[in-house]
Amino acid sequence: xxxxxxxxxxxxxxxxxxxxxxxxxxxxxxxxxxxxxxxxxxxxxxxxxxxxxxxxxxxxxxxxxxxxxxxxxxxxxxxxxxxxxxxxxxxxxxxxxxxxxxxxxxxxxxxxxxxxxxxxxxxxxxxxxxxxxxxxxxxxxxxxxxxxxxxxxxxxxxxxxxxxxxxxxxxxxxxxxxxxxxxx
Numbered sequence: 001x002x003x004x005x006x007x008x009x010x011x012x013x014x015x016x017x018x019x020x021x022x023x024x025x026x027x028x029x030x031x032x033x034x035x036x037x038x039x040x041x042x043x044x045x046x047x048x049x050x051x052x053x054x055x056x057x058x059x060x061x062x063x064x065x066x067x068x069x070x071x072x073x074x075x076x077x078x079x080x081x082x083x084x085x086x087x088x089x090x091x092x093x094x095x096x097x098x099x100x101x102x103x104x105x106x107x108x109x110x111x112x113x114x115x116x117x118x119x120x121x122x123x124x125x126x127x128x129x130x131x132x133x134x135x136x137x138x139x140x141x142x143x144x145x146x147x148x149x150x151x152x153x154x155x156x157x158x159x160x161x162x163x164x165x166x167x168x169x170x171x172x173x174x175x176x177x178x179x180x181x182x183x184x
Contacts, residue, residue, distance in 0.1 A: 002048055004102030009037040015062065025054045060148055064131045067145025069181050070164040070172030076101050077110065083124070086110045086132050097160040100136045101171065106170065108136030111160055145171065151184055 019097070028047060035041035037052075043051070076099045077086045078106050086098060092140040097183065100108040110132050117174050118135045125137070141155050142163045156176050157163050164172035 002045075002052055005036060005042070007153075008051055008055070011059065012037075015055065015058050015089065016109070017058070025058075026051050059150075064149045064182060065145060066143055066147045066149050066152060066162070066164050066174055067172070069149050069178050070113075070174045071178060072172045074163070074170060075171050076116045077103065077132050079107050079131065079136065081132045082128060083110070083115055083130045083132060083135055086129035087112075087115065088161075089130070097175075098165060099140060099161065099170075100132050101130065102133075104169075106139045106142065106163060107133060108138060109160060110136045113160075127159065142170070144171070149179065151175075153179060 011091075017025075020030045020034045023033045025032075027050070029083075032041065032043070032047075033051075035090060036043050041065055046112060057123050075089060075093050075095065077089055079102050090096065096113075097109055097111040099106055100110055104151070107141065114135055114137050115127060138158075140159050140163050141152075142165050143152055143155075145166045153175065154164050156174065156179055158159045160175065162174045163170050
């Protein structure tokens with residue numbers, strides 16, 4: 001399914017393209033691009049698909065990649081650490097979540113929210129002695145450094161963090177705060 005035709009103008013302007021340049025890249029007339037953008041003409045499905053293909057390709061080349069905006073210092077805890085230690089690390093660094101590792105393998109994500117849930121469902125005094133792997137949430141998604149940052153916005157909306165890998169090795173982490181760096 002293609003985006004709304006109204007998006008053509010918005011994307012073109014965001015990329016700094018003229019109607020003439022877009023028409024040249026797509027292989028159609030400048031007049032057709034003008035008519036589509038003004039709503040006077042509806043292109044064929046193939047023409048619309050080609051326009052969006054060109055625009056998306058240009059956007060992918062010019063937009064930042066997750067490797068460009070991620071925090072390269074990944075502060076983490078081990079699954080064998082205590083929840084109290086994880087809380088101490090979160091406080092020290094001002095984080096609300098930490099990835100949980102077992103050696104090089106990501107096994108979960110411990111969050112303030114998850115610790116609070118555990119405190120509410122049991123004895124709050126004992127939660128600090130719990131091992132991190134016992135109360136950690138599922139591991140966060142992992143994306144490659146070359147992934148367009150724009151593509152992970154929905155992921156960060158539903159996950160607390162996204163880990164960034166290069167050649168299979170975790171080299172960074174992205175949270176909502178990192179994505180906000182893209183806002184000008």
